[in-house]
Amino acid sequence: MALNPIKHADWEIAEEAEKEMLTIYKIGEKLGLTKEELLPHGHYIGKIDFMKVLDRLNDKPNGKYIDVTAITPTPLGEGKSTSAIGLVQGLGKLGKSVSAAIRQPSGGPTMNIKGSAAGGGLAQCIPLTPFSLGFTGDINAIMNAHNLAMVALTARLQHERNYTDEQLERLSGMKRIDIDPTNIEMGWVMDFCSQALRNIIIGIDGVNGKFDGFMMKSKFGIAVSSEVMAILSLATDLKDLRERMGKIVVAYTKKGAPVTTEDLQVAGAMTAWMVDAMKPSLMQTLEGQPVIVHAAPFANIAIGQSSIVADKVGLKLADYHVTESGFGAGIGFEKFWNLKCRYSGLKPDCAVVVATIRALKCHGGAPVPVPGKPMPDAYDTENVEWVEKGCANLIHHIRNVRKAGISPVVCINAFYTDTAAEIAKVRELVEAEGERVALSRHWEKGGAGAIEFAHAVVDACEEKTEFKFLYMLDMPLKQRIELIAKEVYGACGVDYAPVADRKLALLQDDPDVSKMGVCMVKTHLSLSDNSALKGVPADWRLAIREVLIYRGAGFIVPVAGDISLMPGTCSNPAFKRIDVDVETGKVQGIF
Amino acid sequence: MALNPIKHADWEIAEEAEKEMLTIYKIGEKLGLTKEELLPHGHYIGKIDFMKVLDRLNDKPNGKYIDVTAITPTPLGEGKSTSAIGLVQGLGKLGKSVSAAIRQPSGGPTMNIKGSAAGGGLAQCIPLTPFSLGFTGDINAIMNAHNLAMVALTARLQHERNYTDEQLERLSGMKRIDIDPTNIEMGWVMDFCSQALRNIIIGIDGVNGKFDGFMMKSKFGIAVSSEVMAILSLATDLKDLRERMGKIVVAYTKKGAPVTTEDLQVAGAMTAWMVDAMKPSLMQTLEGQPVIVHAAPFANIAIGQSSIVADKVGLKLADYHVTESGFGAGIGFEKFWNLKCRYSGLKPDCAVVVATIRALKCHGGAPVPVPGKPMPDAYDTENVEWVEKGCANLIHHIRNVRKAGISPVVCINAFYTDTAAEIAKVRELVEAEGERVALSRHWEKGGAGAIEFAHAVVDACEEKTEFKFLYMLDMPLKQRIELIAKEVYGACGVDYAPVADRKLALLQDDPDVSKMGVCMVKTHLSLSDNSALKGVPADWRLAIREVLIYRGAGFIVPVAGDISLMPGTCSNPAFKRIDVDVETGKVQGIF
Structure with a gap:
């Protein structure tokens, strides 16, 4: 029996649902995975051997491809993941074969500001805690692969400084690359928000003198901004991954030529760390639909998409595959449209733009909410004028989706404080724009609340699309x-x-x-x-x-602007509230 | 059919054996694990829910407890892991119920000098590749838990500098700790050998000025040297782990008082990252005996033991449990004896000292072999004098084991180039010392080659022990x-x-x-x-x-001496030789 989200926190709802969740073997069965294709990680999470699946289903036509994006969000997010999960649950209620692809949460925000990224209310993925705490380890694999390139680069700088050409040749058959230490492209990564590592100096000599590295400026970014993460999102198969891993530009020679990971002879080993991470992970919605989880780039500082491999697998295994693009449509959908679809060759059938009354009010003039602080009072009282004014942002995003040649579906992600007049105003303005709009109560009611939404998406998927890119690659x-x-x-x-x-x-x-x-x-x-x-x-x-x-x-x-690839940890970080019940091993406080 | 190790590399033997290896469910059955106690990671690796096992078997008496250590090794290692696995296989041939506990390899040596740490020849653990490449993710969990403390520390330094007491209180109820930035105890960790990160300066202000951290000296160590790794080795249960995680000293106040992870309110979140890592992993020998893998500290720069939890579980599940202490008995056994056994309360029944003719020759005057270079010719020809002289090192270690009040068993880990006269000389000298000695050909012949060795250990386990520590904790x-x-x-x-x-x-x-x-x-x-x-x-x-x-x-x-907690990457690193077969996903070159 699902708990009431008005009275219970997300983690309480998840915990209750986890008592009766399906085993991962059952979820695998729902997708038609063979025993060899499903690699369990415990009894409720798995990985998918995508190469076996794509081989087996090579000739099967793809399902419908639905991207979920949102209007420009408030700092609290507008329930894009929640709506993607809600849609999957709604399609499930219609009896459709369905799958979702979402991104894995980064340890940075989880430990800093925001808890789970698994949806909310009655539209969530479970099990919640492992999902929030590193899950099946893919981000760690990326961190290791990425940092190994930096190990290779920095050791090389030291060896090339310490030895003559002849010594290098004799020690290891190494040819001098002559890297310019003032022209390094790559930094290190860590999956936390750590402003202290943004600008650093490394290789300071200590007791080991010239064997303590090469002194130079360096930097750390958050792991989800890593180029290796972008490659995981975009690689179409392992061969493609291997090729891309070798093309990463680490630095430049003193003559200005790029130095790649292949030049440092480290691209193969980096790929070795990624073989397992290439396999998408699998979990379930609160209502037992399969959710594929793969890659974790943010959209403000990276590509912002779950992986191409996850979508390829989902499209073969389900009739409706829902994928999610990070943050608002301005940056998330734009990258789905012009980068992800370009590299995958896949064409979307429909794009959902999620809006909340809260965010529309914010765009219309209400005070901006601050994470960790109580919501401003303005959000508790009806204000149709703010909503109307804020719809300009929604309309802007609708038009962007149309520029891609596909039909948008607007999902009003309802909250129980929204009023009928506020909702009616959004419907009126979207319909005036000639587009589909659905009110969805998945947060409050799960799949049963998302029936109108699911029908709107099914309808939209039947429409003819003329998908086209914003720019061609020959444009300067x-x-x-x-x-x-x-x-x-x-x-x-x-x-x-x-x-x-x-x-x-x-x-x-x-x-x-x-x-x-x-x-x-x-x-x-x-x-x-x-x-x-x-x-x-x-x-x-x-x-x-x-x-x-x-x-x-x-x-x-x-x-x-001044956006950084390494966010900072705030003065009231989420990690303060996280602890473990040592009798049961349950993690508490991630929400 | 096992391959001949004289003609085939370790990885070839492992690959051949992996075609017919048992599923992890079968290995779980051999140990008597219930379905809930065994958490599969794929079909051939698992994790053990140790809390369930220890609860269920609380009243069952422990099996025999055998530590495997070695003489002072050459830089190539003397087959301590190989002999531990060989012993388990030998005990298996005798029909004994048996388990092993070994450490997980660190990415540092795997990518730098040494490939697998899973044994060698016909005494190995499989599957080999995942074992060498992060396995079930425990080292990554340690890295994250450890670095989260540094995130908390460095963010705190920035916030305390940027805000007044009153602002701190208002922002987050934070009380000023007044950390002394010139007296920081802890550094960051990464699981690679990266000399460039030994001595660094962090928190240099960039475009964000005073929000770019607090400028100070800092350092990185290899993850396996982390105090969190030591805690994983030594914690007796989750409650103990949580308490230890909160006592880590990160820095000192300006008045000289220690600042702990608990003071930084980060110990609970650090523990959250460790809940899964607390569960020992499970794999198998080439001959299908269960091998528990847990923790990864080196013995030269850390505690050098697999975990207390792994041993507690193994001793409940098997009649003979073989654990392994890092490097030579001088540092590895000493820490098993005076640290691990003190914290666990467990008493060993027997300690094996592994010796090779090669290492004895090296101690006796032969040229020291260099990893990655061909063996000096001296090792191909009989030289009883070198062996005899080198036995002084072996005898020294035998006497150390006796100081702990238990009987040593010397295992001559045979190589096919050893001569009868060389082996006879070792037997003669050990027997003159009054101790058991067994020649073991597990490297060449697997368990069938380790029968004499296994019998010697079974015998020794029947002897009465008077285990005692070298020092008591009230000694200055x-x-x-x-x-x-x-x-x-x-x-x-x-x-x-x-x-x-x-x-x-x-x-x-x-x-x-x-x-x-x-x-x-x-x-x-x-x-x-x-x-x-x-x-x-x-x-x-x-x-x-x-x-x-x-x-x-x-x-x-x-x-x-000049030993560093962050090793350096050499000029001819192992990562150069590692790559992936993109058609099959197989990793090549880790050996």
Whole structure:
């Protein structure tokens, strides 16, 4: 018997449901996995041997492909994961064969601000605690693969400094690369928010003198921003993964040529750490539908998508496969559209834009809620005017989805404090825009509350699509960045810091790179690069501060505003409230 | 059909055996585990829910408890793991109910010098590749738990600098600890050999100014040297783990008081990351006996033992439980004896000292072999004189085991190049010392080659023991260090660097600390603190450079010589030779 989410916390609902959850073997059966294809991790989580599945089902046509994205969120999130899970549960209630693909939560936010990323209320994935605490270990594998490249780079700098060409040759057949220590592209990663590791100096000599490394500037990013994570999201198979792992640019030679992981002879070993992580993980919704979990990049600082492999597997195993794109449609759907679908060759049938009355009010003028603090009073009282004004943000995202040539479905992710008039206003404005809109009460009622939503999605999937990219890869890099800024974000133009300008000019001349995609790093809290601006900001220019090159993942990364690849831990972090019941081993306080 | 180890590499033998290995469910059955107690990780590896097992078998008497250690090794190792596995296979051939507990390999050596740590020849554990590449993720869990403490510490330093007392209170109810940034005890960890991270500066301000951390010196150690790893080895249950996790000293206040993980309110969350890691992992020998794998500390820089929990479980589930202590008996057995057994309350029935003709020759004067280089020619020709001279090292270790009040069994871990005269000389000298000696051909012949060895161990286990510690905890710290140095290593005395002297004086006055154990950090390649000295070095003094305090693990750590807690990656690292077959997903080159 499911608990009432108005009275009970997410973790209480999950804990209650976990008493009766299906074993992973039953979930595997629902997907039609063979015993060899399902690798159990305990009795309630598994991994899928995707190579065996894709081999076996090569000739089977794909199911319907549904992306779930959202309007520009408040800092609390707008229930995009919740709605993806709610949709799956709703489709389950309609008797459809269904699967979901979501991302794994990062330890950074879990220990800092936000607990679970497994949905909420009666639309969640279980078991909740292992999901939030490293799950099947994929992020750790990425961390190890990534940092091994840095071990190789930094050891190499030391050896090349300490030995002559002849000594290097004799010691290990090593040829001098002549790396420029002032031109290092890559940093280290850790899956926590640790501002103290953003800017560091390494290789300071100690008791071992010249054997204590090579002194230079370095940096740590959060693991989910790693290029290796992007590669896990985008690799279509193990061969593709291996190739991409070798193309990661670690540094440059003193003559300016890129030094790759392959040049450092470390790409094979990095791939070895990733073989298990390439297998998508499996868990279940509160109502027993299969949920595939794979990859974990944020959309503000990375690609923001679950993996291509997860979607390929889901599309073979289910008639309806629901995937989720990080944060708002401005950054999440844009990357789904122009990066993920480009690399996978898969075409979506439908895209859901999730909106909450809360976020619409915020975009319309209500005070911005702050995580960890009580909600401002403004959100408890009806205010149709704020909702109406805030719908400008929703309409902006609807139009973006249409630019991809597919039909949007707006899901109003209902909260019990929403009023009929507020909801009616959203319906009115979306219908005036000519698009489908469904009120969904999955948070409060689970799949039974998502019937209207599920029907709207099934309908939309029957429509003919004309999926097309925003830009083709022969368009010059700056022109593409400007297209994204203007068409997707609504900017008037783009300004480049000198270093970004210089790098883009170099990259534009590089025939390998100029054909790569563009993966923007930008705040998710605004359509603009200033997180304080709500609604649809006007009269602003996008400021590109830096450009990173992810040659392995296959894109360049323009970094907008002051967003950092390593978030900071706040003064009231979530880890304070987490503990373990030592009699039962149950983890408490992740919510 | 097992392959011939003279003609085939370890990985080839493992790969062949893996075609017919038992499922983990069968291995669980052999141990009598219930379905709920065995948590599969794929079909050939598992984890054991130890709390359920120990609850169920609380009243069952323990099996026989056998520690396997070795003489002072060459840099190539002397087959201690191989002999532990060979013994288990031999006991299996005798029809005994048997289990082993070994440590998990660290990514550091696997990627740097040494491949597998799963034994060798026909005495190995399988499946080999996952074992070598992170296995069930415990080291990663340790890395995350450990680094989370550093996240808490460094964020705290920033917040306390940036805010007034009143602001801290208002933001998060935080009370100023007033940490001394020049007196930080703890560093970060990573499970690779990365000399560039030994000495670093963190928290350098960047674009975010005072929100980019607090600038200070810091350091990385290898994950297996982490105090959290030591705690995993030594915790007797989850309650004990939780308590120890809160006692880790991270830094000191400006007044000199210790700042613990509990003070930083991070010990509960650290424990949450460890709940799964507390469950020992399970795999099998080439001949299908159960092998428990748990914890991974090296013995030169850490406690060097598999976990107390693994031994407690093994002793309940099998009639003979074989555990293994890191590196030579000088450092590995000494810590088993005075630390692990003290904390567990378990008493060993027998200790095996493994010797190879190769290592005896090395101690007797033959040139020291170098990993990655061809063996010096001296090892291919009979030389009884070198063997005889080298036996001094073996005899020294035999006498150490006797000081613990238990009988040693010497295992000559045979290699096919050993001659009858060389072996006879070892037998003669050990028998003259009044102890059991067995020649064992497990490397070449598996369990069938270890029958004499297994019988010797079964016999020894029937002997009455009078197990006693080398020192009691009321002995002053310096006196204990001198006792270990003189009695176990054969030093003439101990010299302390000023910082070590100062710290020991302070610790001796601290009633909590002066009752803790002593865990030496010292090279394993010599009985002395100079790795070049072979045999039984005479007329030398142990130099203590530094003293660390692991209050959570429950010991102080005197650091001898120039040994570092972060090894370096060499100029011809193993990772160069590792790659993945992208058609099958098989990892190649770990050996």
